[in-house]
Amino acid sequence: MKKKTYIYRGFERFWHWNQALLILFLAFTGFEIHGSYSIIGFENVIRVHNMAAWALLVLIVFAIFWHFVTGEWRQYIPTTKLIKAEISYYITGIFKGAPHPTHKTIYNKFSPLQRIIYLGLKLLVIPVQVFTGLIYLFYVYPNNPVHVIGLDVIATIHSFGAYILLSFVIAHVYLVTTGSTPLSNLKAMITGWEIVEVDDEDGQKK
Ligand code: HEM
Structure with missing residues (x-):
């Protein structure tokens, strides 16, 4: 049975959209530092990149706290169940109008692919980006300790890391449009409400 459900809470939406903006801004300013183009000017671009980086760090600290206090971290525990079915759905099924092999519930917001990819971002890509960023930030010229x-x-x-994050954003935006309607997932992340299954806790079609 499907029901309109409050699935993304206030802080979660605040965190999601600010993280998205900060990552896009860090990528935009980062590639200017890299030398790909010149818009803001070298010294200023470094200053704003550093400011956005600190803002992202603060957001990450609050997000970690929120995930543990609410128990929502469990949503990221990876599962291989139905992952092959999901991959083949995105390669072929989706173009033939086949149903998605899993469905969203409040206990199971993420599909198997989302779980593994989001966990990889949280445990690998973002920490590596933060760690290398901080080394970069505190690197002292000319005698770095x-x-x-x-x-x-x-x-x-x-x-x-910046390329990986940008590739993620592109794939993520495409996948966002593949919900029950092209805008349904986007609306859910803006309002918090979405029509989802309420009859099981494991997200599998019965
Ligand atoms: C907390 C996280 C981050 C910190 C502390 C940080 C810090 C820095 C610093 C200090 C620099 C070098 C500035 C200089 O030359 O003096 C830099 C460069 C750069 N950053 Fe970040 N950054 C962070 C996150 C990100 C993110 C999320 C992205 C992309 C999505 C990104 C993309 C880049 C790029 C592309 C460069 C240029 C690298 C090069 O070719 O030299 N950064 N970052």
Whole structure:
């Protein structure tokens, strides 16, 4: 049975949209630092990149706290159940109008692919980006005290992380449009409300 459900809470939506804006802004300013284009000017762009980075760090601290206090971190526990069915749905089924192999419930907001990808972002890509960013930030010229590996290696990893995050955003925006209507997922993340299944807790079609 489907029912209109309050699925994304206030802080979660605040965190989601601010994280999205900050990551886009960090990518936009980061690629200017990288030398891909020149819009803001080198010194200023570094200043605003650093400010956005601190804002992202504060947001991350609050988000970690929220996920543990609410128990919502459990939504990211990975599962391989139905992951192959989901992959084949996105490769072929979706173009033939087949139904999605899993469905959303309040206990199971994320599909198997979402769980694994979001967990990878949270445990690997974002920490690597923050860690390399902080090394970059506190790298002291010319006699850096923590000269473990060269700054060029850190810059390359940090730029690679930026490509991964941008690729994620592109794929994410496409997948957002593949809900029950092209805008239903977007509306849910704006209002918090979505029509979802209420009759089971494991997100599988009975
Ligand atoms: C807390 C997180 C972050 C911190 C502390 C941080 C910090 C920095 C610093 C200090 C620089 C170098 C500025 C300089 O040359 O003096 C930099 C460069 C850069 N950042 Fe970030 N950053 C963070 C997150 C991000 C994110 C999320 C992205 C992209 C989505 C990003 C993309 C870039 C890029 C592309 C560069 C240029 C790298 C190069 O080729 O030298 N950064 N970042």
